[in-house]
Amino acid sequence: MIVCRDCRIAWEVDEPALCSNASHEQREHEVHRHLSEIALPDGTRVTAVSFHEPSPYERELVPDFGLYLDRRWEPPWAHEHVDWPDFGVPADRSALRAALEGLVMRARAGQQVELGCLGAHGRTGTALACAAVLTGIAPSEAVGWVRMTYCAKAVETREQAEFVATFAAD
Numbered sequence: 362m363i364v365c366r367d368c369r370i371a372w373e374v375d376e377p378a379l380c381s382n383a384s385h386e387q388r389e390h391e392v393h394r395h396l397s398e399i400a401l402p403d404g405t406r407v408t409a410v411s412f413h414e415p416s417p418y419e420r421e422l423v424p425d426f427g428l429y430l431d432r433r434w435e436p437p438w439a440h441e442h443v444d445w446p447d448f449g450v451p452a453d454r455s456a457l458r459a460a461l462e463g464l465v466m467r468a469r470a471g472q473q474v475e476l477g478c479l480g481a482h483g484r485t486g487t488a489l490a491c492a493a494v495l496t497g498i499a500p501s502e503a504v505g506w507v508r509m510t511y512c513a514k515a516v517e518t519r520e521q522a523e524f525v526a527t528f529a530a531d
Contacts, residue, residue, distance in 0.1 A: 365379070367386055406468055409489060427476070445484050450487065
């Protein structure tokens with residue numbers, strides 16, 4: 362996959378470029394599937410998922426609830442969306458906080474929950490880092506924690522890392 366970080370869009374290598382601006386940063390981005398169970402700092406378990414074509418909803422264990430950071434997700438199980446641009450951060454920090462608190466609450470109650478976007482690196486990694494803050498890790502350590510615990514490619518942009526660093530638990 363090729364991504365343009367300036368336009369915040371992506372396209373397949375064999376497709377025509379969706380951005381033709383020579384001054385934009387475009388690079389190849391490795392795509393791999395995530396369907397990864399993560400234990401947050403307090404032991405709460407969530408599954409991080411990428412949108413995997415052609416069958417993104419195929420699971421051995423169907424979740425009770427999903428929180429998705431990309432509108433492509435429309436699974437047959439209960440779910441919510443947080444408005445969040447690819448390679449960016451959500452405009453409404455309080456909406457993200459409320460959604461993550463709800464996700465963690467469901468998981469603590471024994472529900473199988475998942476969190477995902479398209480590739481499950483930038484937005485999902487950033488949301489996992491914020492959930493880690495909500496469950497006991499310092500904001501200054503959350504990006505490193507999610508990269509070690511989940512995926513080294515998590516939290517893709519400086520803006521996302523700064524968002525996590527200022528995401529304080531109340």
